[in-house]
Amino acid sequence: MGLFTGKKGIIMGVVNEYSLATGVAKYLISEGAQIGFSHLPDKDGRDRMAKRIQRVAEPLGISFIKPCDVSIDDDITRFYAEVGESFGKIDFVLHSIAFAPLEDLRCPTLESSREGFKLGMDISVYSFIAVARAAAKVMNNGGAMVTMSYFGGERVIDGYNMMGVCKAALEMATRYLAFDLGPRNIRVNALSAGPMKTLAASAVGDFSRMLNSHAKGAPLMRNVTQEDVGKTCGFLLSDMSSGTTGEILHVDCGYSIMGSHEHVEERTKQY
């Protein structure tokens, strides 16, 4: 009997085997969950994205894979109607989605454009609100939702730029959604994950440097793994966290507790 035996839910944001959401899917399935995936539709009508996701889904035994562009309200409505038809009621949703135009992400925040900012906020923040609204309609009371954030939404991280502003807004949206859905006993939390090499992360300038400095500066002296993220997200999506909502939980090897990252390496010599 696993932690998720008899539980059903949706994971939005798998694009390949490196996605944070893939780590979560693997863990939830190992604990007995039944899962469906959404994916970003191809603009040219070809099925490249669906085929990509299929490569992740097939070994996990996932057959519900449907397109959903979270910047389009009708897509979200249609997607969750299909979820209701196939699953009946669901118990959990993971929103693991972010996007901003490269030119607005790679430049100083000061130089980001109005259109780029609007798009970044729309796909990386508003989409969680729209998804929560649609998903709640097919969710059991006692269900849980999680979104993915990063420390760059709390403190300035060189290179994270405008996405840091989006993550700050996403974290606050998480708290307000937790307030709104609390009366239905639906919990809403965010996971603030340490950096991991993924497709979306490649948009962040000098990501290798970020990985390096996190590994050196974190109390655990390493970067997080997909397994770390999967298990902690599983905690937030399961009944194990039944009294926790509106929380931003760090899974970052402790990086965010540090006031200074100087001399961290010297600790190995002490113990």
Ligand SMILES: NC(=O)c1ccc[n+]([C@@H]2O[C@H](COP(=O)([O-])OP(=O)(O)OC[C@H]3O[C@@H](n4cnc5c(N)ncnc54)[C@H](O)[C@@H]3O)[C@@H](O)[C@H]2O)c1
């Ligand atoms: N990789 C990291 O270091 C890291 C750290 C902390 C938080 N995060 C967050 O985790 C989440 C997942 O990112 P990831 O790193 O796994 O990268 P990823 O590229 O694997 O996932 C990003 C997902 O967003 C989807 N997406 C983008 N625009 C969309 C749209 N309009 N409609 C539907 N889907 C759309 C992509 O298709 C993809 O599946 C993001 O919110 C990211 O900011 C990532």
